[in-house]
Amino acid sequence: MTTLRRSIPDFALANPIYAGAHVSFYTVNPSTGEKTTTLATLYAGATGSTTVGNPYTLDGEGKFAAAVFSEVPLVATVQSLHVDTHDVGPIQMRGTHRGNWATGTSYFSSDTVRDNGTDKVYVVADDYVSGASVAADISASHLVLMVDPVFAPADSNRVAKAWFNFNCTGTPALRDSYNVSSITDGGTGIFTVNFTVALGSANYAVALSAGLTTDRLFADIGGGAAGMVAGLFSIVTSNHSGALVDPSVVTGVVFGN
Amino acid sequence: MNQRIVYTNADGRICVVIPAPDSGMTIEQIAGKDVPAGVPYRIADAADIPADRTFRNAWTHDEAGIKVDMAKARDIHRDRLRALRAPKLKALDADYMRALEAKDIPKQADIIGRKQALRDVTADPAIEEAKTPEELAAAISKILTVDP
Numbered sequence: 001m002t003t004l005r006r007s008i009p010d011f012a013l014a015n016p017i018y019a020g021a022h023v024s025f026y027t028v029n030p031s032t033g034e035k036t037t038t039l040a041t042l043y044a045g046a047t048g049s050t051t052v053g054n055p056y057t058l059d060g061e062g063k064f065a066a067a068v069f070s071e072v073p074l075v076a077t078v079q080s081l082h083v084d085t086h087d088v089g090p091i092q093m094r095g096t097h098r099g100n101w102a103t104g105t106s107y108f109s110s111d112t113v114r115d116n117g118t119d120k121v122y123v124v125a126d127d128y129v130s131g132a133s134v135a136a137d138i139s140a141s142h143l144v145l146m147v148d149p150v151f152a153p154a155d156s157n158r159v160a161k162a163w164f165n166f167n168c169t170g171t172p173a174l175r176d177s178y179n180v181s182s183i184t185d186g187g188t189g190i191f192t193v194n195f196t197v198a199l200g201s202a203n204y205a206v207a208l209s210a211g212l213t214t215d216r217l218f219a220d221i222g223g224g225a226a227g228m229v230a231g232l233f234s235i236v237t238s239n240h241s242g243a244l245v246d247p248s249v250v251t252g253v254v255f256g257n
Numbered sequence: 258m259n260q261r262i263v264y265t266n267a268d269g270r271i272c273v274v275i276p277a278p279d280s281g282m283t284i285e286q287i288a289g290k291d292v293p294a295g296v297p298y299r300i301a302d303a304a305d306i307p308a309d310r311t312f313r314n315a316w317t318h319d320e321a322g323i324k325v326d327m328a329k330a331r332d333i334h335r336d337r338l339r340a341l342r343a344p345k346l347k348a349l350d351a352d353y354m355r356a357l358e359a360k361d362i363p364k365q366a367d368i369i370g371r372k373q374a375l376r377d378v379t380a381d382p383a384i385e386e387a388k389t390p391e392e393l394a395a396a397i398s399k400i401l402t403v404d405p
Contacts, residue, residue, distance in 0.1 A: 192272075231290075
């Protein structure tokens with residue numbers, strides 16, 4: 001098992017009031033969370049045995065001259081010419097997001113990892129080296145589910161199957177779309193949306209809107225249910241008088257199987 | 258994709274297929290999928306499709322391109338004139354009732370004359386005389402363009 005050793009995030013960025021400050025890094029009592037009187041061992045790298053002096057003198061910009069690492073939680077006591085002596089911390093080495101889960105990797109309790117296959121996020125229950133699969137680590141109680149995304153791939157019916165935005169004043173054109181191969185202009189206020197990949201059935205749902213700079217318009221399914229088939233559907237756009245008119249914008253989204 | 262597919266549907270309407278720019282399909286593939294089976298079609302440059310849609314429902318097409326059927330366009334134009342005069346006739350109806358209640362005979366006669374003029378706008382000779390869509394679109398009696 002690899003020992004947990006992480007770079008200390010505090011004092012990594014310049015802070016003028018800490019210029020030349022002396023910082024003492026103390027270990028933390030795991031029971032009380034308070035600092036002890038024991039100076040922690042600081043390291044120069046993520047691995048290896050090269051240590052860094054403790055107390056540490058920050059550089060002229062008030063930061064570490066180079067990354068400093070620790071294997072344990074810390075409380076830092078800062079002595080500076082510009083501010084009163086004070087404590088910073090506890091500085092935790094645990095609880096960071098480690099990105100996509102990978103096999104054969106050292107994880108530490110409170111880390112979080114993402115399963116790239118399901119988008120689920122897990123919290124690590126203990127210090128361990130990952131096994132052959134996420135499922136195996138879950139089974140061994142190393143990983144506990146933290147986030148189960150709503151839009152998981154297995155629930156694709158919640159994702160729009162098509163959408164579009166087109167204009168029909170002047171030269172009609174599709175501004176942008178998804179899963180739409182073309183729009184058929186069938187006359188004033190009469191259009192057909194043709195899907196690139198047909199839906200699984202004609203029983204899908206469509207939400208439409210239409211507008212014109214000079215008027216408020218209605219957008220409806222042309223021909224009712226008969227105007228919807230798996231590969232296309234019809235739209236009619238009209239004004240308050242019921243007259244078919246050409247809109248300057250028609251938008252729609254389609255959900256279905 | 259600056260091309261369009263033009264065909265006539267079963268109702269006799271001219272349909273113009275506008276490809277999605279990012280469909281990943283060729284114009285021929287889109288025609289094969291989105292034009293009703295067995296219906297002849299023509300691929301045209303987008304620039305050859307009229308941008309003026311005033312008489313969109315009067316469009317016809319042949320190998321030379323899209324044209325406006327003037328007989329159909331006149332019907333469309335008359336429908337527009339009827340829509341324009343409707344609120345004016347309604348307002349004159351109200352004015353006439355007031356004149357009737359006031360027993361204002363000259364006012365009644367004036368309103369009757371104006372209503373008749375509105376009824377006659379669809380018989381304006383300029384409509385039949387128009388040789389082009391532009392001339393037809395301009396054939397609007399002044400009574401429809403002034404307030405009230």
